[in-house]
Amino acid sequence: MSNVLEVNDVHVAFGGLKAIDGCSFTVEKGTITALIGPNGAGKSTMVGSIAGAVSISSGSITFDGNNISSLPTYKRAQEGLIRTYQISREFGGMSVLENLLVVRLGQSGESLINAVFRPKKSKAETNELVAEANDILNTFGLYRLRNEYASNLSGGQKRLLELSRAVMAKPKMLLLDEPMAGVTPALIEILGEHLLELNRSTGMSMLLVEHNLEVVDKICSRVVVMAVGKRLAEGTLGELRQNRDVVEAYLGGEVHERVGG
Amino acid sequence: MKLFLLTLGFGFVSASIYALLSVGLSLQFGVTNFVNFAYGAYLGVGMLLTYTFSATFGLPFWLSMVLATIGTGLVSMFISEYVLGPFVKRKKSLFYMLIVTFGLSLILDNILQIFYGVGFNEYPIGQSTPITIGPFSFTGNQLLIIAIAGVVMIGVHLLLSRSRLGKAMRAMSDNSDLARASGIDTNMVTRWTWFISGSLAGLGGIVLALNIVSFQTTSGDALLFVIFAAVILGGIGQTYGAMLGALIIGLVTEVSTVFISSAYKQDIAFLVLVIMLLVRPQGLIPAKGKA
Amino acid sequence: MSVILGYVATILVTFFTYNIFTLGLNIQFGYAGILNFTVITFMAMGAYFYAVFVMPPANASNQVFYILGLHWPWPLASIAGVVASGALGYLIGLIALKRLRSDYLAIVTLATGTLLYGLSGDNNKLFDGWAGLFAVNQPFQSVANNNPNTFSWIFVVISGLVMLAVWWFANQLYSSPLGRSMRAIREDQDVVDAFGKNTFKVRMLAMVIGSTIVGIGGVLTIQYIGALSPAGWTTGETFVVWAALLVGGRGNNIGAMLGSLLVAVVFNEGTRYIPQVASNPNLVPDLRNIIIGSLVILSIWFRPQGVLPEKKAKFFELPLKDKYAQTFGGSKADQDLVVEV
Numbered sequence: 001m002s003n004v005l006e007v008n009d010v011h012v013a014f015g016g017l018k019a020i021d022g023c024s025f026t027v028e029k030g031t032i033t034a035l036i037g038p039n040g041a042g043k044s045t046m047v048g049s050i051a052g053a054v055s056i057s058s059g060s061i062t063f064d065g066n067n068i069s070s071l072p073t074y075k076r077a078q079e080g081l082i083r084t085y086q087i088s089r090e091f092g093g094m095s096v097l098e099n100l101l102v103v104r105l106g107q108s109g110e111s112l113i114n115a116v117f118r119p120k121k122s123k124a125e126t127n128e129l130v131a132e133a134n135d136i137l138n139t140f141g142l143y144r145l146r147n148e149y150a151s152n153l154s155g156g157q158k159r160l161l162e163l164s165r166a167v168m169a170k171p172k173m174l175l176l177d178e179p180m181a182g183v184t185p186a187l188i189e190i191l192g193e194h195l196l197e198l199n200r201s202t203g204m205s206m207l208l209v210e211h212n213l214e215v216v217d218k219i220c221s222r223v224v225v226m227a228v229g230k231r232l233a234e235g236t237l238g239e240l241r242q243n244r245d246v247v248e249a250y251l252g253g254e255v256h257e258r259v260g261g
Numbered sequence: 262m263k264l265f266l267l268t269l270g271f272g273f274v275s276a277s278i279y280a281l282l283s284v285g286l287s288l289q290f291g292v293t294n295f296v297n298f299a300y301g302a303y304l305g306v307g308m309l310l311t312y313t314f315s316a317t318f319g320l321p322f323w324l325s326m327v328l329a330t331i332g333t334g335l336v337s338m339f340i341s342e343y344v345l346g347p348f349v350k351r352k353k354s355l356f357y358m359l360i361v362t363f364g365l366s367l368i369l370d371n372i373l374q375i376f377y378g379v380g381f382n383e384y385p386i387g388q389s390t391p392i393t394i395g396p397f398s399f400t401g402n403q404l405l406i407i408a409i410a411g412v413v414m415i416g417v418h419l420l421l422s423r424s425r426l427g428k429a430m431r432a433m434s435d436n437s438d439l440a441r442a443s444g445i446d447t448n449m450v451t452r453w454t455w456f457i458s459g460s461l462a463g464l465g466g467i468v469l470a471l472n473i474v475s476f477q478t479t480s481g482d483a484l485l486f487v488i489f490a491a492v493i494l495g496g497i498g499q500t501y502g503a504m505l506g507a508l509i510i511g512l513v514t515e516v517s518t519v520f521i522s523s524a525y526k527q528d529i530a531f532l533v534l535v536i537m538l539l540v541r542p543q544g545l546i547p548a549k550g551k552a
Numbered sequence: 553m554s555v556i557l558g559y560v561a562t563i564l565v566t567f568f569t570y571n572i573f574t575l576g577l578n579i580q581f582g583y584a585g586i587l588n589f590t591v592i593t594f595m596a597m598g599a600y601f602y603a604v605f606v607m608p609p610a611n612a613s614n615q616v617f618y619i620l621g622l623h624w625p626w627p628l629a630s631i632a633g634v635v636a637s638g639a640l641g642y643l644i645g646l647i648a649l650k651r652l653r654s655d656y657l658a659i660v661t662l663a664t665g666t667l668l669y670g671l672s673g674d675n676n677k678l679f680d681g682w683a684g685l686f687a688v689n690q691p692f693q694s695v696a697n698n699n700p701n702t703f704s705w706i707f708v709v710i711s712g713l714v715m716l717a718v719w720w721f722a723n724q725l726y727s728s729p730l731g732r733s734m735r736a737i738r739e740d741q742d743v744v745d746a747f748g749k750n751t752f753k754v755r756m757l758a759m760v761i762g763s764t765i766v767g768i769g770g771v772l773t774i775q776y777i778g779a780l781s782p783a784g785w786t787t788g789e790t791f792v793v794w795a796a797l798l799v800g801g802r803g804n805n806i807g808a809m810l811g812s813l814l815v816a817v818v819f820n821e822g823t824r825y826i827p828q829v830a831s832n833p834n835l836v837p838d839l840r841n842i843i844i845g846s847l848v849i850l851s852i853w854f855r856p857q858g859v860l861p862e863k864k865a866k867f868f869e870l871p872l873k874d875k876y877a878q879t880f881g882g883s884k885a886d887q888d889l890v891v892e893v
Contacts, residue, residue, distance in 0.1 A: 051746060052746075053742070053746070073745045073746055074745050074746075074747075074748050074749055074750055074751065075748075076748075077745075077746055077747055077748030078748040082746070082747065082748075083746055085743075089740050089742070089743045090739075091735070091736045091739035091740060091743070092739055093735070093738070093739050093803075093862070094732075094735060094736065094739060094865070095864055095865055097865075097867065098732060098865050099736075101729070101732060102729075102732045102733060102735075102736045102744070102747075103747040103748075105747075105748050105749070107729040108729075109728040109729035109730060110728075110729045110730050110733060110749075111730070112725075112730060112757060112761075114728075115724065115725055115728030115729065115730040115731065116721055116724040116725055116728070117724075119724055119727075119728065122728055122729060123868075125729075126729065126867065127867070127868050127870075130867045130868070130869055131869075131870055134869065134872055135872065138872055143872065147864060149864070165747075169747055169748070295655070296655045296658070296659065298589070298658070298662065344849070347853075348852070348853070353852065353856075355653070355654055355655070356585060356587065356654060357852050357856065359587055359654065359655065359658050360587070360794070360798075360848060360852060361848075361849050361852060363589055363658075363662075363791075363794075363848075364791065364794075364845040364846070364848035364849045365845065365849065366845075367787065367788060367791050367841055367842070367844065367845035367848075368841075368842050368845035368846060368849075370841075371838040371839070371841040371842045371845070372838075372842065374834055374838045375832065375834070375835060375838045375839070378832075378834065379834060482666070482787075483666060483670065485662070485663075485666065486659070486662065486663035486666050486667065489659045489662075489663060490663075493656070493659070497655075524674050524675075525671075525674075527670075528667055528670075528671065531663055531664075531667045534659075534660070534663060535647050535660075538647050538648060538652070538656060538660065539646075539647060542650070542652055542656065
């Protein structure tokens with residue numbers, strides 16, 4: 001039961017193409033686990049099938065002890081499994097603050113009757129959420145932009161918004177699909193620190209798809225390596241550097257340089 | 262049984278008309294990835310241009326048909342170039358593209374109405390006596406419709422499978438970014454697609470008018486949802502699916518007249534559309550990433 | 553004098569009812585991004601069902617046919633009309649609001665509209681075919697002692713009050729968490745889904761609420777005029793509502809009101825009295841439709857947000873808790889935001 005996520009022999013096929021071909025791995029509760037692998041290994045498809053955006057043809061996915069393989073996307077999120085996207089998908093026509101407010105589940109004003117006829121209760125609730133959201137925005141350095149339209153943010157700011165929005169949803173587990181993609185080195189460091197701090201202070205589990213091995217080294221306790229739709233290896237990054245298959249398939253020269261240097 | 266076979270014959274005629282129309286709509290959807298809600302008005306353009314050429318200018322009917330078909334294609338290309346194209350270049354969202362074509366349908370319909378009024382028109386050609394072929398019975402015009410549709414379907418097949426344009430259209434239909442990256446002149450392909458789509462709409466409108474004999478400017482709009490039904494049934498954006506969808510819709514709507522009043526036969530197409538969306542929205546032949 | 557008074561009353565009732573239609577469409581399109589291409593069909597549903605519930609059984613000797621004829625009191629019949637149009641919205645939603653592209657919903661709305669239009673015209677057993685229903689019971693006619701102006705002005709007040717109620721409702725919804733979910737779905741449905749909201753349910757709510765509101769406008773329309781035939785709800789009428797919303801400002805209820813005023817009243821009514829061209833009696837209405845269609849397209853080109861754009865949400869905010877200093881890297885991130893990516 002110490003595993004928050006168990007992926008068991010999952011297959012995904014698009015037409016004739018096998019995007020995931022019998023992949024299994026686990027994520028231990030309270031850890032940040034990295035999912036790495038060369039392009040086309042099926043990492044994003046894996047995130048999609050865990051989150052429910054991609055349907056699996058066989059195998060099972062267990063989250064927090066429940067088999068979620070056949071649940072629709074929104075029910076998986078209700079269980080506490082929240083994802084972010086490789087390309088930022090902000091609600092462009094809404095303010096940054098509203099982007100955060102909208103994702104919290106269980107607001108009383110989400111029912112029509114409360115929304116229209118009991119606005120006081122809903123407003124009081126919203127005020128509390130605003131304070132909470134502002135705190136998160138402050139943490140991620142977006143506080144002074146809270147009333148800006150999300151579409152007006154820069155690329156890097158949108159990455160920060162993507163993360164703060166996910167945090168606002170109070171997930172048990174975060175699926176992060178290349179959160180550092182297209183981000184400056186300075187911001188990568190900050191994002192990494194945020195994730196680590198979040199994990200330490202709240203015990204939130206994370207599965208992080210990442211190419212940057214420095215980041216992986218710094219914040220992930222375990223690493224799962226995927227190649228051609230399968231799990232190639234699993235372990236700490238140190239262990240994997242000793243693994244011949246992994247080095248050949250993926251880590252390649254890059255590691256030798258670093259290890260050697 | 263005899264009645265059933267007779268309606269089956271009419272079913273082939275309707276299927277022929279729908280095939281021209283749904284292939285035209287589907288080709289364009291595949292390449293540009295948005296539904297053209299003004300398509301019904303394009304039928305009216307072909308229908309009425311033919312009327313002008315044959316009844317007003319006194320040209321031979323076959324020539325009027327050819328000119329009107331090309332004319333509708335040009336109108337369609339012109340609209341794509343000067344109205345829809347600029348919106349696409351500004352990367353307007355799907356919402357807005359659909360609203361723009363919807364607004365266009367109102368404009369085109371009313372331009373047609375200014376020139377042709379709201380009354381009914383007929384082509385200046387005689388109605389031949391029906392010819393009996395086995396259990397079926399067709400008028401000369403209906404045989405002509407089936408022949409035209411047959412020739413055009415073969416033409417579309419050759420276009421898609423043999424010509425460079427057709428292959429480029431298929432490539433854009435699968436993935437337009439990839440097509441552009443691999444050196445296809447996507448602007449040119451889009452232009453030709455709108456021309457072909459418009460021509461098929463025009464031709465479809467003409468043969469529709471031949472079949473229903475008296476027609477008005479909005480006859481095409483009333484048929485639009487039947488075409489949608491055929492296209493969705495086959496799998497939206499799938500050319501061969503559209504042919505199959507048209508065949509099924511044509512047969513089902515005509516054969517239904519054995520059981521219900523023929524006034525409601527097109528409503529059966531709506532029923533097919535609803536069932537399809539509930540049961541198999543991706544269509545009989547699903548296209549990648551279009552549903 | 554009394555002619556002018558009557559005319560002013562008609563203009564006001566037109567404005568109020570069109571504003572109700574536009575508010576209904578705003579909830580569907582402006583809030584939730586739902587493309588309803590047959591707004592006016594919901595008006596007709598409300599009107600027809602009010603009529604067949606309030607009228608006595610059809611009298612075959614007059615060659616007038618319609619279903620039901622229940623002779624209910626008008627308040628109950630009004631509710632029946634409103635429920636009927638909401639129910640149609642629900643049915644369309646069931647067919648097309650599942651996880652499909654927005655094209656499909658637009659197609660289904662348009663197809664339903666075409667189908668019901670043809671059906672109600674061709675089948676004279678439903679709502680008396682192309683002739684339509686007339687002599688429909690009008691509430692307050694007896695109070696007004698059958699004086700047309702008194703009746704008209706009573707109706708100005710009634711429709712004005714209903715419009716205000718709808719407007720209040722739409723505003724409450726807009727700023728609520730439910731309205732926020734709707735707008736987020738308009739921006740990106742998949743993401744809202746991935747955050748655990750049942751987007752089908754939320755979109756269905758927007759669809760049904762919008763349809764119901766348009767139905768309310770339909771009931772008011774037939775109560776005021778006392779008649780409706782298919783000629784009164786052609787596709788062109790749907791465009792008037794769309795043009796009003798797009799010109800006024802989608803997502804903004806005051807914009808919707810301004811749009812109804814400009815398009816449905818100033819433009820539509822203002823051009824109604826241009827004299828007919830003898831050689832082409834349809835020229836003026838045709839040109840009017842061409843302009844309405846152009847308004848729709850041009851407003852998307854030049855000002856998609858409308859004359860009055862959607863307002864940014866404002867919240868009651870307390871100053872930040874003094875967590876700022878303790879937060880690791882908080883200030884650092886703030887500095888680094890100048891780094892453009």
